[in-house]
Amino acid sequence: MKHMLDLPSYLEQDDEVRDRFTRLKQRPVILEVKGLDKEFETPKGKVTALKDINFRTHKREFVCVIGPSGCGKSTLIRILAGLETPSSGQMLLDGKEVHGPGPDRGMVFQGYTLFPWLTVRKNVMFGLQMSGHTREISEQEALQWIDLVGLSKFADSYPHQLSGGMKQRVAIARALANQPRILLMDEPFGALDAQTRAKMQSYLMEIWKNIDITVLFITHDLDEAIYLADRILVLKAHPGEVQELIEVPVPQPRSPDQLLSPEFLATKKRLEELIHPADEGDDISEDHLNMVRMVPVDDEVESVF
């Protein structure tokens, strides 16, 4: 494929961006992952899902994890949430090792996972009550978070009465209400249509800018990753390994206009190279169907081109 644009290297950062990353890396480390491995026992033998994963996220950083299907990015976030146990390795939250799920790591799932029997208000109150807050305090705080995601009018609605985007906003409010140290998001906007997704991305940026939260966000959408992230952790598949930790050279704060900026496109080009390698021999056959012409020779439309 020929590149029609002359793009700068994704490694080039202007002074402001470079300065920002220097300061970012001086912030305290919130999450540190050391030598994380995950193996699954299958009938066909052991499969290594994740191999020697190491990375750090700093306070109030936004990290996206991206990779081809089968790279174990969902497994990684589930391990971080404590929903699966790693085969070996450590994860440290604020320097302390964590095991099992807990309210210090909030999670937003792709499938919303709101409790259908609870109203929006009670869904958001759930975590607060679990951590021992009284009903009154939980309710007050919950309403603030619901207000923050702009759903005050729907506080007494049940999840089935809400649209996908609204459900996911409730899920975010529910996770944030616990004031976790880190917010883990597993392809949270994957089930939404393009417009809603764009809206949700800017909502999320708004929230992230204004409250003390570190975000680890899994996606398979390259634009989404570049638009949202400070840094992008690129995984490769079989086994899942860290391929590169990219510092996104697009200046903050982000806006949709930057989607066509040279830095943005340069980063995207790099991600494309990493995730869809150009020629890998055996993969090429899957891109083309073995087809012959099945249109009558005298058809009105001779060729679609």
Next chain:
Amino acid sequence: MSTQSSMQWFAVRKELRPRSRFFVTVMSFLMPLLLWSLISYVPWLWHPKVDITDPGAVTYFKEGMLVDRELFEKESLVQKEKGEALPQGNPANPIYLPAPHEVAIAFYTAFTTEPKRRTEKWLHESLWDSIQVIFWGFVLSSLIGVPLGILAGTYDFFSRLFEPFIEFFRYLPAPAFGALAVAILGIHEAPKIAIIFIGTFFQQVLVVSNTTRKLDPALLEAAQTLGAKNKSLLFRVVIPGILPDLYRDMRILLGWAWTYLIVAELIGTSSGITWFITQQARYKNFDNVFAAIMIIGIIGLTTDLILAYFGRRLFPWQKQASKA
């Protein structure tokens, strides 16, 4: 036009329009009734008997006697050859198939007819006995079966501990325990309740544990990331999460409990609606028998409709399914 209207009536997995739906529902009851009426009121349909109105010269025929049509025709032929008076009669159905209007009348008279003996019960008393047997059998079973089912569906430990034995036990037919129940519990209500219990309990544990297992595991994971631990997971997520399905299971299981009623009531001293049915059959009051059987159906259907109605009220978060 015709294809369009047949599309409306027979579209694959599409709901009928409300008016059509109502019409078809009414038809579902009218069709059996129509068939029954045809057989009862159209003289040339079936009617294998003859109701004698005048015995004629046949010595053993009496007025009001039901004889086979073949016999009637044979005797008629004999008398015709002899030149004697011919027997007269109308086509009739066997005594065990009363006509709809007779059963309709029996619906009323069954309740108003005094029992033949003083120790015997009125129909409404018999029915009340039956309802109590069902009620207690079902409540006792649920009190133990539902918690066990939820535990087995939630914790693998309890699943392995209870379910293998219950799987085995549920194949033992409840009526097989009749004699044993009488030996242990006496001849009155207790063994009957026990049979309902045995018939319901084992299915109940398995059905409830399955329902519990079907709860979306993602909800449990979400709850865990929000800080819910073992006990709060069970009481704040599992139980509220399965309630609507559990309620639906209970409605189905209650229907099963009714099917054990007749067997249960035959154990020890016969009682309740079963006693009424066997007694009326003995007196050859088959109109009463039909009425009593239908009353069981009516009670069952009514209970279920009432429970369905409350179900919609109790679980407002359920997406409104189309009304039955």
